[in-house]
Amino acid sequence: MSLLQTRGLTKAFGGLHAVQDVDFDLPEGEVRALIGPNGAGKTTFVGMLCGRVAPTAGAVRFAGADISRLPAHRRIREGMAYTFQITSVFARLSCRENVALAVRRRKGDAAREVPAALARVGLGDRADQLAGDLSYGHQRLLEIAMGLAQKPRLLILDEPTQGLADSEIEGFVALVREVRAEATVLLIEHNMSVVMDTADRITVLNFGEVLAEGTPEEIHADGRVQDAYLGTGDA
Template sequence: MTLLSTRGLSKRFAGLHAVENVDFDLPQGQVRALIGPNGAGKTTFVSLLCGRIAPTQGTVIFDGRDISRLPAHKRINLGMAYTFQITSVFANLTVTENVALAARRRLRGMAMVQATEQALAQVGLEGRLDQNAGDLSYGHQRLLEIAMGLVQHPRLLILDEPTQGLADSEIEGFMALIRSLAGHTTILLVEHNMSVVMQAADQITVLNFGQILAQGSPDEIRADRAVQAAYLGTG
C-alpha cells in the first residue's frame, strides 16, 4: 500500500524551479532515503510534503487523501511527524518537557509520561531527562527532536539530516533505532552521510536540479552512472 505520493509536484520561486514535476511514491513501512547535491531541491520537496510551503502546482496524497492545501498542523494530526536541519527544541524547557509537549497531541496523564520516557530511551537520552534542552550538544538536540517525533507514534516520520552533529557511537544508535522502526513506521530520510543511507534505506530517491534523477535499491543507486556523475563523485 502506498502511504504517500506526489504527482506533478512543483515549486517555483521567482522563476527558479526548486522542485519540478516530481512523481513520487512511498509504500507503507518502507525506509526511503532522499539524497542529492546541495541545491537539488530536497528541503523544498520535504517542505511541500509537510505543508510548510504550498506547491505552485501538483498534488500531495497521504493515505489516499489529497493534502496539497492542508496546513502543516493538520498534516501532523493525520500522522506525519518531521524534524528539520535547524533544530527547533524549546531551549528553556527540560528534555522531558519538550517530548511531553509533543506527546500532548494524543496522550494525557500516565500514558503521556510513559510514552515520553519510552521515546527518550529509544534515542538514548534517558539519562538527561531533567537537563534543559538548550544545554544539550547539537547532536543531542537532534536526538531530542527525533524523540519528539517518535512520541507521536507517526505513520510517517520525516527526518532531515538526523545524523548531523552525532558522534560515531550515536550514529550506531541511530541506525539501531531505524532498524527497530522499519516495517511499522514509514520513514523518509534526508541524509548526506552515504554510509547511513546505504545501510538504512530500503530504497533511495536521488534529486538533482529539482527533478528525480534516479530511484532504486542502494546497490542500484551505487552503480548508477548518472548518480555517480552528479552526486557520488565516482563517475
C-alpha cells in the first residue's frame, strides 16, 4: 500500500513548470531517495508534499486521504515530519527545548523522549547548548531529532547530510537504517554514497519530470541518468 501518492502533480511559476505532471508512489516502510540535478524541481515537489507550496494542478494523497488542500500544520498532525534544505531550528532555545516543542506538539513525555531523540542523532551531550551556537551540521542533526520526536509515519529529509563531517555521515546512514523500522523515509540528497547505502528505490527528477525510477543498481546503470545527473559532477 502506498503511504504517499501523487497524481499529475504540477507547479507552474508563470510560464515555467518547475514540476510537471508527476505521478509518485511511496509504499509504507520504504526508504526512497529523490535525486536530480540542481533546478530539477526537487524542492518544489517536496514543498507540495509538505503543504508549503500550493500545486497548480494534481493531487497529493497520504494514508489513503486526499490532503491536497491541507495546510502544512495539518499534514504534520496527520503524521508527516520534515526537515528543510535550510535549517529552521529556534536559535535562542536550547537543543533540549527545541526537541521538547516537537514532543509536546503530540502531547508526549518530554522528560523521557527528548534525551532519547538527542542521543539518537549524537547530540546527547549538547542538550543545554543554544541551537544558534551549534555548527551548521549539528543544527541539521537537531532538526532531524525534532522530526523523530514527532514519531511520524513519514519522515522527509531535505539534504540532511549537508554540513556533516564524514564520521557524522556514517552515523546518519546508520540512523536511517534504524528509523526505517518505525517510519517511511523520503530522502532528498546529493551525496550519492548516502543514497546508494540507504535507499530501497530511487526516483530521479529532471526538468520537473520523473526521468527514471528503480533500485540503486538500476539507477546507477541507467544511461539517461548518467547523462542528466550522475555524469555531470553534481553528485
